[in-house]
Amino acid sequence: MSPRHYPGDVDDSTATELKDLAASLDSVEAAMDLDGLRRQVAELETQVAAPDLWDDVETAQKLTSDFTHKQSDLRKAESLRSRLDDLSTLYEMADEESGSDSAELTAEADSERSSLHADISAFEVRTLLNGEYDERDALVTVRAEAGGVDAADFAEMLMRMYLRWAERHGYPTEVYDTSYAEEAGIKSATFKVSAPYAYGTLSVEQGTHRLVRISPFDNQGRRQTSFAGVEVVPVVESTDHVEIDEKDLRVDVYRSSGPGGQGVNTTDSAVRLTHLPTGIVVSCQNERSQLQNKATAMTVLAAKLLERRRAEERALIDSLKDSGSSWGNQMRSYVLHPYQMVKDLRTDQETSQTGQVLDGFIDDFLDAGIRWRKQTEAA
Incomplete structure (x- = not known):
């Protein structure tokens, strides 16, 4: 021009x-x-x-x-x-x-x-979202890691953060499975975000998140550090050719439960699939029937197997490049005491508006993460 x-x-x-x-x-x-x-x-x-x-x-x-x-x-x-x-x-x-x-x-x-x-x-x-699967919907799994009840509470905070982010953008979400912790929070949860480039955008959230705060569960009011892990995989399409042999699966059915172990169904409709060769376990309890839950769980399992295959290919490429980077490393810190700060440890993106971040205002962190990833791939 x-x-x-x-x-x-x-x-x-x-x-x-x-x-x-x-x-x-x-x-x-x-x-x-x-x-x-x-x-x-x-x-x-x-x-x-x-x-x-x-x-x-x-x-x-x-x-x-x-x-x-x-x-x-x-x-x-x-x-x-x-x-x-x-x-x-x-x-x-x-x-x-x-x-x-x-x-x-x-x-x-x-x-x-x-x-x-x-x-x-x-x-x-x-x-910048031009990867093979970047255009697809995303399956997000949040898990409590080290830190006991604070970690379970933190995992639920992260889940809410992502769901609020999707809600603000008008992106439909569907929670496939939630495993509630006994005292508070969740052990894990898997949900789908349906939006253009949802996977490419949210994949930069993968890794370990750290929370530092005065524990609301400690009667002595001590500061507690807890961790939660985030996994993001692309939704599988029919053209992906992820084959799952029924002989490689263990299928368990059980009754769906809510917070505190409360039963929410009177029938054993929830389904847990264990892929024996890899040890990957997925569950679904949001549908009414056992068949529907199994079909949804198979979709989630296929997505995780696809991501596992891609991770193995990526690891091979990284080893050839002698790359020391890892998606599993600690990637963001949320400090609520003695000061207020959310900081991404890869991009140095930070803000003191911790409440807004935990309420789903994470676009600046997502944008910085996408730019960082592109620079890392080009290096």
Whole structure:
């Protein structure tokens, strides 16, 4: 694109930022291959308009979802470009006016510039999600680790944090299984987040999280450090060819339970699957029937087996690269006493707004994690 002329009243720093915004958007559009994306959207639009589309429900759902996501990306990119052009025009109008009118237009332009900077930055992060499975829905498992009842409580806090994050963005979630601890909190929980690029986005949360606080469960009011682990895997699709031999499974059925061990069903409908060759155990108790729970548990097991295969491949590549990095390392610290601080130990992203973070405001940490991962892969 040809350089845009910025009006004389725009100071050097503002003109520089406008040029930087244009360069960032150029980079985003190049990474997206905007012309190619337009062709894909046009082709998908023709396919989803076919009268026999829903004869094959699974294919129809995949096509319509793909069309919706790609069309949304295209509209977002075009909207950002339009806003950037309008912003330059707004500064030109402010330059042509005088007095209070000029000041008012300049203030409006400055506000839009700040908003546009945040939106382009967020969209730029999205273009970094180009891994094999990044577009998929995510299966998230949170487990209490060291720290006793505080760890179980912390695991439940993390689960709520992710569910609140999804809720704020309007992403549907489904809790497949929750294992409650005896005194408070959870031993573990697995839930699905359905959204474009949910796996690519949330996969940077994988690892060990640490909480430091005055324990509400210690009658002497002592400071307690506890840990919880987060695992994120992509939802398996029919094309993934993850074969599970029934002979390799142990199937246990039991009665669903709630907090404190309270039974919530009068029938043994909950299902626990143990994959004997790997020792992976998954459970599901959210459906009404045993067959439905088993089908859902098989989906979760397939996702974990797929991730295990990918982890083994990644470990081999890392060993060849002599890489010392590990997804299982401690990655974030939440300190509630003696000061308030949440800090990501990989990216150095931090905030003193601990309450907001635990209420699901984690986008800054997710964006920083995605950028960090891309830099690490390129190193």
